[in-house]
Each structure stands twice: as structure tokens, then as C-alpha cells.
Amino acid sequence: xxxxxxxxxxxxxxxxxxxxxxxxxxxxxxxxxxxxxxxxxxxxxxxxxxxxxxxxxxxxxxxxxxxxxxxxxxxxxxxxxxxxxxxxxxxxxxxxxxxxxxxxxxxxxxxxxxxxxxxxxxxxxxxxxxxxxxxxxxxxxxxxxxxxxxxxxxxxxxxxxxxxxxxxxxxxxxxxxxxxxxxxxxxxxxxxxxxxxxxxxxxxxxxxxxx
Ligand SMILES: Cc1cc2nc3c(=O)[nH]c(=O)nc-3n(C[C@H](O)[C@H](O)[C@H](O)COP(=O)(O)O)c2cc1C
Numbered sequence: 073x074x075x076x077x078x079x080x081x082x083x084x085x086x087x088x089x090x091x092x093x094x095x096x097x098x099x100x101x102x103x104x105x106x107x108x109x110x111x112x113x114x115x116x117x118x119x120x121x122x123x124x125x126x127x128x129x130x131x132x133x134x135x136x137x138x139x140x141x142x143x144x145x146x147x148x149x150x151x152x153x154x155x156x157x158x159x160x161x162x163x164x165x166x167x168x169x170x171x172x173x174x175x176x177x178x179x180x181x182x183x184x185x186x187x188x189x190x191x192x193x194x195x196x197x198x199x200x201x202x203x204x205x206x207x208x209x210x211x212x213x214x215x216x217x218x219x220x221x222x223x224x225x226x227x228x229x230x231x232x233x234x235x236x237x238x239x240x241x242x243x244x245x246x247x248x249x250x251x252x253x254x255x256x257x258x259x260x261x262x263x264x265x266x267x268x269x270x271x272x273x274x275x276x277x278x279x280x281x282x283x
Contacts, residue, residue, distance in 0.1 A: 104171065104172060104173035104273070104277050105136075105137050105173060106137045106138065106139055106168075106171060106172055106173060107131050107136055107137065107138045107139075107172060107173055107174055107175075107176065107269070107270070107273070108138075108139050108141060108168050108169060108172035108174070108175045108176070109124050109127055109128050109131075109138060109139070109140045109141070109175075109176045109178065110124075110141050110143070110175055110176070110177045110178065110190065110193065111124035111125075111140065111141070111142040111143065111144070111178045112143050112177065112178060112179040112180070112186065112187055112189045112190035112193065113143075113144065113178070113179065113180045113211075114143060114144045114187075114189055115144070115180065116144070117251070118180065118211070119180075119211035119243065119245070119247075119248045120178040120179055120180050120209060120210065120211040121142065121144070121178065122211075122248055122251060122252060122253055123178045123209040123211060123241055123243060123253070123258075123262065124140065124142070124176070124178035124209065125140070126253055126259065126262045127176050127178070127209065127262055127265070127266055128140050130262060130263050130266040131266055131270070134266070134267075134270070136270060139168055139172075141165060141168060143189045143190070143193060146161050146164075146165075147161065148161055148162055148165065148189075148192060148193055148196055149161075149162070149196075150192060151192050151196045156196060159196075162196045162197065165193065165196070165197055165200075166196075166197045166200040167200075169197050169200035169201060169204065170200045172204065173205070173270075173273045173274070173277055174204060174205035174206065174207065174237075174269050174270070174272070174273035175201070175204055175205070175206050175207075176206075176207045176208075176209065176265075176266075176269060177190060177206060177207070177208050177209070177224070178208075178209040178210075178211075179208070179209075179210055179211075179221075179224075180210070180211055180212070181210050181211070181212035181213070181217045181220045184217050184219075184220050185220050185223050185224070186208075186210070186220065186221065186223070186224045190224065191224065194224070194227065194228070198231075198232070199232065201228060201231075201232040201234055202232045202233060202234075203232070203233050203234065203235075203276075204228075204232070204234050204235070205234070205235045205237065205269060205272050205273040205276055205277075206225075206228055206234045206235070206236055206237065207236070207237035207239070207240075207265055207268075207269045208221045208224070208225070208236070208237075208240050208241070209240070209241035209243075209262070209265070210240065210241065210242050210243070211243050211244070211247075211248075212242060212243070212244050213244065213245065214244060215244060218240075218242045221240050221242075235272065235276060237265065237268055237269050237272060239261075239264065239265055239268055240265075241258065241261050241262055241265055243255065243258045
């Protein structure tokens with residue numbers, strides 16, 4: 073048997089290395105608790121914001137900590153790939169994303185996609201999304217644009233290995249009345265989306281293999 077120094081055999085050294093690695097992994101263990109709801113519409117009477125707020129209420133009702141970040145209230149600069157990363161609101165959003173157990177994105181459908189504001193927010197916060205569980209809620213003008221979340225979903229999956237909850241909320245104008253949800257089915261779907269997001273996020277974040 074060839075010694076690797078300190079009188080250790082290769083097998084013994086491998087065991088020690090593995091133990092040291094496990095220790096360093098366990099000291100880096102992070103427990104996420106807060107759920108982040110990102111409302112992307114800049115419209116003053118936004119319908120997707122109503123979906124965002126419904127998900128906030130549902131998270132609170134099941135006793136989960138939640139932060140609502142509304143891009144209409146806290147504006148972000150346009151991503152220039154340079155100095156915009158230093159903006160205080162960008163840094164704040166990045167830290168919220170990093171510390172979130174999961175992110176629930178509520179966006180309008182614009183031109184068969186999410187709106188530019190949420191795409192801009194992802195460009196600005198980039199790697200903070202790595203490995204996050206993400207779910208999506210869209211408000212749209214018509215039924216035909218129901219695949220509009222896929223561009224953002226693909227980008228988050230392929231760029232940042234996000235886990236996209238395979239259940240979207242897609243609501244058109246009839247689902248809303250004034251500033252509230254007026255559709256029991258959409259209301260029920262928001263509750264199911266929250267339940268599945270929480271379930272997936274809890275399972276994923278407890279798994280050491282993803283740390
Ligand atoms: C610039 C623009 C583009 C839009 N494109 C689409 C579209 O491609 N498909 C669709 O169903 N609705 C489209 N709409 C309608 C919006 O999705 C709808 O008004 C939605 O309620 C907006 O969300 P918000 O109320 O949260 O701002 C568009 C609206 C605007 C202003």
C-alpha cells in the first residue's frame with residue numbers, strides 16, 4: 073500500500089477528504105424561509121398584481137413568511153450590463169431572491185411573453201435565481217396567449233437551473249372585478265399553486281444534494 077504522507081493509506085485519505093467535504097457542506101447549509109412574490113406589472117390598476125396579492129394572502133394564511141416586491145412601487149433601472157447592477161433597488165431585490173425559499177412571479181402578458189419589466193429584473197439579478205423554485209401567474213387580454221410564460225420559464229431553467237412549478241395561473245379580464253378576484257376557479261388555482269410551490273420548495277431546500 074502506498075502511503076500519502078502522515079502514514080495514511082489512499083483509502084484512509086479518501087475517507088478523511090470525504091469527511092472534510094461533508095463538514096464544509098454542512099457548515100454552508102442554508103435554511104430558506106421567506107417566499108418572495110414578484111409583481112411585475114407597471115399598470116396602476118394591474119390585474120396580475122391582484123393575483124400576486126392573492127398568493128401573498130394564501131401564503132400568510134398557511135403561516136409562511138412572505139415578501140411582496142412590486143416593480144411599480146420599487147422601480148429598477150434598465151439593465152445595461154454595467155452600472156445598473158450597482159443600483160440599491162437592484163441589490164435589494166437580488167438579496168431577497170437569494171434568501172427566498174421560492175419566487176412566485178406575477179406578470180402581464182405582453183406580446184406573447186411576460187412583460188419587459190420582469191425580463192429586465194431577471195437580467196439585473198441573474199445568478200441570484202440559481203436553483204430556485206419558481207412559479208408563475210399571468211394576466212392576459214385573451215385565452216390565446218396561454219403559453220406566454222414559456223420564454224421566461226426556459227430562460228430560468230436553462231440559464232439558472234431553476235425548478236419551474238409545472239402549474240401556471242392564467243387569468244383573463246373576466247376573472248377580475250375592480251381590485252379583486254371574481255373567479256372561484258382562478259382563486260382555487262392560486263391556492264393550489266401556492267400549496268405546490270411550498271411543497272416543492274420545502275422538499276428541494278431540505279435536500280443536501282442541492283446545497
Ligand atoms: C403592450 C401590450 C401587449 C399585450 N400583449 C398581449 C398578448 O400578447 N396577449 C394577450 O392575451 N394580452 C396581451 N395584452 C393584454 C394584457 O395582457 C392585459 O391587459 C393584462 O391584464 C395586463 O396585465 P396587468 O393588468 O397586470 O398589467 C397586452 C397589453 C399590452 C399593453
